[in-house]
Amino acid sequence: MKDKILTDRKTLLKPVKRVVIKAGSGMLTGSEGLNTKVINSLSTEICGLWENGIEVVLVSSGAIASGLKKLGLTKRPKSISKKQATAAVGQSSLMMAYEKAFSRCGKTVAQILITRDDFNNRRRYLNARNTIFTLLSWEITPIINENDTVAFDEIKFGDNDNLSAMVANMTEAHLLINLTDMDGLFNKDPRTHEDAKLISVVEKINSDVIRCAGTDPGDLGTGGMASKIKAARKVTLRGIPAIIANGRRPGVLNGIFRGEATGTLFLPQENALCGRKHWIAFSKASRGRLVIDRGAAEAIRRNGKSLLPSGIREVMGNFARGDSVIVLDNNKKEIAVGMANYSSDEIKKIMGLKTSEVESVLGHKDDDEVIHRDNLAITAGIADGDLKC
Numbered sequence: 573m574k575d576k577i578l579t580d581r582k583t584l585l586k587p588v589k590r591v592v593i594k595a596g597s598g599m600l601t602g603s604e605g606l607n608t609k610v611i612n613s614l615s616t617e618i619c620g621l622w623e624n625g626i627e628v629v630l631v632s633s634g635a636i637a638s639g640l641k642k643l644g645l646t647k648r649p650k651s652i653s654k655k656q657a658t659a660a661v662g663q664s665s666l667m668m669a670y671e672k673a674f675s676r677c678g679k680t681v682a683q684i685l686i687t688r689d690d691f692n693n694r695r696r697y698l699n700a701r702n703t704i705f706t707l708l709s710w711e712i713t714p715i716i717n718e719n720d721t722v723a724f725d726e727i728k729f730g731d732n733d734n735l736s737a738m739v740a741n742m743t744e745a746h747l748l749i750n751l752t753d754m755d756g757l758f759n760k761d762p763r764t765h766e767d768a769k770l771i772s773v774v775e776k777i778n779s780d781v782i783r784c785a786g787t788d789p790g791d792l793g794t795g796g797m798a799s800k801i802k803a804a805r806k807v808t809l810r811g812i813p814a815i816i817a818n819g820r821r822p823g824v825l826n827g828i829f830r831g832e833a834t835g836t837l838f839l840p841q842e843n844a845l846c847g848r849k850h851w852i853a854f855s856k857a858s859r860g861r862l863v864i865d866r867g868a869a870e871a872i873r874r875n876g877k878s879l880l881p882s883g884i885r886e887v888m889g890n891f892a893r894g895d896s897v898i899v900l901d902n903n904k905k906e907i908a909v910g911m912a913n914y915s916s917d918e919i920k921k922i923m924g925l926k927t928s929e930v931e932s933v934l935g936h937k938d939d940d941e942v943i944h945r946d947n948l949a950i951t952a953g954i955a956d957g958d959l960k961c
Contacts, residue, residue: 582831588746590627594736598753599819600634605641606669615673617825627708631716631736638662670715680712685719691738692857701742737803741810748807750800751819756836759784774838777805804838806854814838853909853949860889860916861898869901878941884923891916908950910943
């Protein structure tokens with residue numbers, strides 16, 4: 573079995589020419605602040621990947637953790653403003669450490685700070701994408717982090733695991749490697765169970781796999797293993813394999829690309845979502861929810877139909893035309909995510925009506941559909957690994 577896994581990994585990773593590597597706070601920092609030994613080792617290995625013809629995008633945590641040391645703080649601040657200020661102090665040290673580390677092997681790095689809004693707006697999304705592609709063409713390693721100093725929601729709810737998945741999809745990467753301070757995904761929490769066993773390969777991310785993931789983050793990080801599983805799910809549904817491995821192990825990246833059974837490998841799904849629908853489902857932040865009746869749910873799930881006004885029973889939240897909304901069935905379970913052709917106020921007026929009645933109620937009719945099927949990504953069954961396009 574071990575030889576089969578090694579062979580499969582070699583075959584799977586052989587075509588990789590672009591990789592997104594996420595480095596977590598747990599591996600990059602310690603009680604004394606930034607761990608320069610780990611950063612130097614990681615940078616050297618990334619330089620080696622470039623020499624082997626593999627483009628690398630690095631998503632790096634560590635700004636807040638680095639700022640804590642510079643400010644003499646022992647715990648992450650609780651208030652948003654203090655977290656933002658700590659990130660601002662630490663980000664410069666983080667980039668300086670990378671500058672020095674990469675310069676040792678003659679490589680240049682570039683800092684890119686991104687917020688969720690950069691993914692919500694299609695034009696800004698494409699601009700960021702083009703900037704990254706330009707840097708890669710110059711053989712410069714983009715180092716990406718959330719712009720913690722201005723991104724309120726990202727500090728409170730987000731993490732760089734999620735960002736790394738978004739960047740992997742944005743850049744059409746061939747692999748996502750999530751480096752942490754753990755060896756991978758275990759069947760139990762290894763911190764509390766001595767008999768915990770490492771899971772080498774995950775074919776589909778289903779409810780059993782999700783239950784294996786702990787939700788508690790490390791002392792310096794914002795995510796836990798659960799957030800890493802969610803990130804892996806997002807990329808595997810795009811057809812991109814993912815690996816979670818211990819970034820503190822010397823030579824971890826070299827081992828991965830040699831095909832060694834390092835960490836946990838998440839296999840890509842065969843029926844991948846197209847780029848635009850994946851962006852709608854996972855990158856564009858949802859602003860509201862629509863509850864639809866049984867008939868509309870069946871039409872969407874089984875037949876790939878658009879959502880019409882007649883099938884809508886409830887509107888939740890305030891959103892504008894073009895915003896992303898979650899579609900719920902009559903049991904209020906998520907079945908899809910789509911871009912609305914009408915605002916929440918407009919939909920409240922026309923829900924339950926026939927398409928022919930829309931213009932008389934609103935005074936205009938921009939579209940027959942509330943959500944057109946081309947802008948509708950079916951998400952029902954994704955948690956159990958069953959993708960329905």
